[in-house]
Amino acid sequence: MKISSIPQLYRNLKRWRQILQVLRRYGLADWLSHFPRLPFRDILKDRSGVPLTQYSREKRVRMALTELGPTFIKLGQILSARPDLVGPELADELKQLRANVSPDSPEVVRRILKEELGAQFELEIVELNDSPIATASIGQVHEARLANGRQVVIKVQRDGIENIILQDLEVLTGLAQLAEHVETLAAFGPAELARQIMPMLRRELDFERELTNMLMFREFFADDPKLVVPEPVIELCTRRVLVMTRLEGPSIAKWDSGSLEERETIAHRVTDSYMKMLFNHGTFHADPHPGNLLVMPEGGLGILDFGMIGRIDDRLRETIEEMLFAISAGDERMLLRLVKRVGNPPATLDDASLSVDIGDYVGIYGRQGLGRFNLTSALNDLSEILHRHKIKLPSQSALLLKMLVSLEGTLSALDAKFDSLEVMGGFVRRAMLRRISPRRRIRQARRIYLEAENFLEFAPDQVMGLLTQARQGSLSMNLEHRRLSPSVNRLVLGIMASSLFLGASLMLAYEVPPVVFPENPFLGFHRLSLFGIAGAVLSLMIMLRLLLAINHSGNLTKGEHD
Structure with a gap:
């Protein structure tokens, strides 16, 4: 993670802790589900008392996103449209994501309308149904009647939802950067995925974009009387409020x-x-x-x-x-x-x-x-x-x-x-x-x-520029070695382990003090260098770790056969 991300991490520390607790809980349940004979595998339960290990992995992902709140529910709904990334099974499960939220109170809704519309709220909206006809994670919809007798519906953004989503987006950026360093997650390109998804989530907060889209589709189908798009009341629409005609049917x-x-x-x-x-x-x-x-x-x-x-x-x-x-x-x-x-x-x-x-x-x-x-x-x-x-x-x-x-x-x-x-x-x-x-x-x-x-106009100048740089000896090339760093790291670690083992062998051979069993041999061992033993054990552990890593990837070059 970049140093510039540290202030964001500190600012969102409480939210980070909440998210990591949920991810750890469901991640542990996923790990326990692979061991059916463990006596404590059912220790983690959902709100109904059902052990999390009884659910499929896809359902556990959906439950975790639901528990994490509106931003992650929206993230899951967007990912449900990406079976090419998450697979058809998980995409189908994520389609069931629904925001289980209580609607804002009538007092809060009226306060938001007053903040957004000012004096127009009292003058134009003469009747407002306090019970919403639809509630979602970002907004809720109410029926209303305008001063001119027009029947409309009003979509109002939920109170405080913008701060929650913007905070979660900062946390998602950090999670994506961390995921880039996890081998199994890096293949999905989490940073690039976050870069694509975040503008979509931000656009959901701006109702003026929806207003623009609505006007565009009304223009597309202006000549088709059988296809109806709601007509927005433009003078009453803001970034957090959308007023439109009510369609009957x-x-x-x-x-x-x-x-x-x-x-x-x-x-x-x-x-x-x-x-x-x-x-x-x-x-x-x-x-x-x-x-x-x-x-x-x-x-x-x-x-x-x-x-x-x-x-x-x-x-x-x-x-x-x-x-x-x-x-x-x-x-x-x-x-x-x-x-x-x-x-x-x-x-x-x-x-x-x-x-x-x-x-x-x-x-x-x-x-x-x-x-x-x-x-x-x-x-x-x-x-x-x-x-x-x-x-x-x-x-x-x-x-x-x-x-x-x-x-x-x-x-x-x-x-x-x-x-x-x-x-x-x-x-x-x-x-x-x-x-x-x-x-x-x-x-x-x-x-x-x-x-x-x-x-034809610009190519000759660019070719001449390259030839000039080559003649002056200032032409340079940048080469990028992809997927090479894991192999280089393993090579360096292997050389270090070999050097450590060689040094430990020399210390054992020359009985470098301090030594163990200096007087009486034990099982044939006599005057063993303590530093030599420690170096030999450490080098063998490093070599064993390298062998396990190579066996896991299947090749010295990570990802060659992935």
Whole structure:
């Protein structure tokens, strides 16, 4: 850990202690679970009195995050969208994370509204329901009525939650730095993962971002009367308060009165809307679970909660199209190339093993027709392959996978005889046609021309600069040895142990005082140098430690076969 982190460590010492106590408790339970015959293995229990060792490792992780509070619950919810990092089993378990928090009192909610809105609170909000209709770790939602008679809902940030999350983010930074020095955790890139996740957690605290997203999606679907996005009351929205019109209609999760035809209509509208987001706008609502989608009167669809959205650029969109085409065509080589392009493969990637897994994947899903294709299973199996081979996806690609899995689950909740992949296939075909359109080719040729012009303008000067440095003898190169430091450390430690053993042998041979058994021999030992014995024992312990480390890694060079 850097010296600059010490003030943060001191400032958050109490929170560090709380977090480490929880992690130690669940970590010890995880270790004890491997020894079923230990008499004291069930000493650690949950709040219901059930021994922690009775739960699976994935459930213990979820329970630990729940106990650590709102920040870690949000962290787990974000990681549930990254099966490529944590594996499908843990990702599925983390999807069950829910903030078990009590709502803020009506007095606290009114105080926050007064602080944020000032005099407008008394003038504009004439009626406020003190009982929240929804409560989460960061905010809670109340129904209200404005002075002009408008029925609205108000999302209010929980009292003090910003300080709690910012404090926890500092602690997470320190934990990520420590995890970089743990061999089993360093493979996941905890520091890079923390760097990606922290901006997402900070954005959750700023309701003005959600306001911007809401206005953007209202613009996207302004010409579609069947798709409804809440209209924000901009003059009453702040960083901690979001006021929007109330949408009338049950959520898909609670809608049980629709006929099969109505359910198929809603399923088609949901799929069509999200495919338009992907292939027409390149921006998508990232959390389409049944609670966020409402069934509006006359078959309309309402969408709630725009705190998390995803964006894909043209290149990623085209890669998705090509991957779908490769799966349907059974082209293993093409899919293998695309997986390596869209992900971040490690330097130790086993291409042959990955090729076998991709071949099996295409063999299973490439033969399924549209009516039998299981999108959720296909995405989960692909995530399992990525996790097995340590291929990390960019955050937006992982968010897209999460959205597609959630979307498939929502469509399953509708229990309609409807094939979402058929609608998706129609959008992909239209997108493929757009790729060969003259307009796109002209735009692509213009971009290539501008890039070539820029290269031809600056490349000669850069080449001449390199030649000048080489002629003057000032050209230097920086080489970085990756994965070499463990081997160097072992080599140095081995040389030191050998030197210590040689010195100890000389002290024993020359009977360097102080000596033991100076007069009467014991079991044949006579005048043994005490320093020689200590040096020999210490050198043998170091050598044994080196042998165990080498046996654990499987090779002198750490990670060569990982």
